[in-house]
Amino acid sequence: MMIDYDAFPEQRQSYIQQLLNENGRVVSADLIKLLGVSEHTIRRDLQKLARDGICKRVYGGAVSHLKQSASFETRMTQSVAEKSSVAKRCAELIKANTCIFIDAGSTYLAMAEYIPNDLELTIVTNSPQIASLLSSRNNGELILLGGKINPQTGSTMGSDTVNQIHNMVFDQTFIGVCGLDPQAGLSAVYYEDACFKKEVIAQSNQVVAAVIADKVLQVARYKVATCEEIDIIVASKQSKIDGFHNLNLHLEIV
Template identity: 65%
Template structure:
């Protein structure tokens, strides 16, 4: 066996491999595996973080956040994976309820699986989702008003936040930029994080659709802990190992 204590390059290569495979490393576990001190592993993680390979968190590190493409581009990516998750989410909707659907390419796909005859009030901050549901003749469709952010494909700002404060949702389908067992739900943009927090405060039940490249991962702004999410719907490709010691209710869409 190599003397990992004497060869930091080998240690860091192994740590990087673990990050690529599982998205997260626990410092104490890696230290035991390699027979080195936790202090040594912390130095390695500091170096990997400096090189932009990972982001340090309490007790270890997670993969560096992968910046998402624009909304228009994301629509054409991972279509089959998103479709399975989207259909599962649509099956969770109960007739006669008021739901909020956050902007996102997976939720845009979900709109196509909502039965058109279902009596339902749908509120969304996504012009694309509103357009996809505009032919519904049962229930109500409410598009929040404000400035559209091209990167998220959503309406954000004080206007929609104020509108949401006057609404109560039976279900919220919240958009996910990153989800991690320690950091919880995170967002790339500050305005998006602020809006999501307000929506969650008005929700009776929260559902999060998460495809493989969003979990585990940490974006820049915290939105809510994992405990604030009632159901996390993932694809069979999603690595959920790091969530095995949490109380998160995972549903796998085949």
């Protein structure tokens, strides 16, 4: 027997939660047709699910609630193969005789291992781990931005860190991603980190975002940039990227 979703809100909300778990996103207009209920009903359901911490509302629908961010040391041991394929492709995008910024993050730490040692580069980073890995390079310059270290992001941040990049222009920036959604854009978990990323993007000629599956169709607390401000997305083949194909950016799946 067909469920009368209009009469049973708990079943309706349970079904919406199931769709969120399967797809990472729901669209209000689609839910109205699928469940045969009003726009007001769907809005109320999504508000309830958002209050329960199950999803985050975005324009036109909702996305799955961002998973709790693990420590940097823990993230280094997670999804290693997936990160490695994305990291390798990011390294291949680097052009010789340029100035690049590499954001902190386990994927970009993996990317640093793929950067050819003989490539002439100026590399700027806010990650002590990335700087340590690249410290033996003989070509070009390596600049580690100073500031307070956030143990969760594994990066330096704060006003001193931001002030340093105001005197720099980056040919390429490899920006860290906490959440990436076609409508909500790129977002970050921490306020200082979000502010810093915005400043880096403003100083960059090309912005590259590396993402794995658990970052896609996710929205963190603080907005960093729209997808239109990103030039290239390098995503793992496990990522749900259908919603990104119609955007004005270059998308690479590895």
